[in-house]
């Protein structure tokens with residue numbers, strides 16, 4: 001998809017700060033440093049729209065990116081970053097949970113998993129939680145450029161076996177692998193939703 005318009009529509013820590021335009025939303029969730037903000041920049045075709053960092057714990061608010069006035073891609077703070085205090089991570093957890101559980105226009109949740117690592121205990125917990133609440137979940141294996149191409153099918157199988165999900169997309173913010181497929185997935189969900 002060609003992106004003509006991409007803008008940070010809101011930065012929120014509480015519902016009053018969420019955007020009010022009513023566009024369909026897609027949330028991106030996963031461990032700190034898994035590549036959520038980088039992926040959003042690739043999706044938006046903007047290098048520095050979402051701030052990224054080598055050190056985990058960069059995104060600390062809920063950031064809504066309006067893309068072409070078609071939808072909002074929502075960047076959530078990562079979990080599992082050991083250096084933040086327990087209180088701080090509980091605060092992020094509550095903030096994220098409040099968004100996910102109450103947002104009517106949220107159409108799907110993209111759970112990002114690093115292709116190099118297995119499913120961590122926290123990933124498992126997140127997946128169970130999302131399944132419990134019957135979210136439409138799409139799993140994405142990130143940083144595919146970091147592994148030998150020949151090992152990708154095997155790694156996907158391992159992830160799939162532990163996550164037990166119907167499908168996993170591969171994505172790389174370096175090579176942009178997976179961008180088109182991810183946009184196709186999003187656009188289809190928007191279409192299906194309008195048809196309802």
Ligand code: GTP
Pocket residue numbers: 030031032033034035036037038039051052053054055056057058059060076077078079142143144145146171172173174
């Ligand atoms: P938090 O905001 O802390 O939750 O992290 P995040 O999930 O938003 O990760 P972010 O996008 O900031 O990326 C973390 C680091 O991984 C940065 O140094 C990125 O450059 C790097 N990175 C992200 N995606 C990729 C990728 O596809 N390939 C490679 N090689 N590096 C990546």
Ligand code: MG
Pocket residue numbers: 036037038051052058059075078
């Ligand atoms: Mg981030």
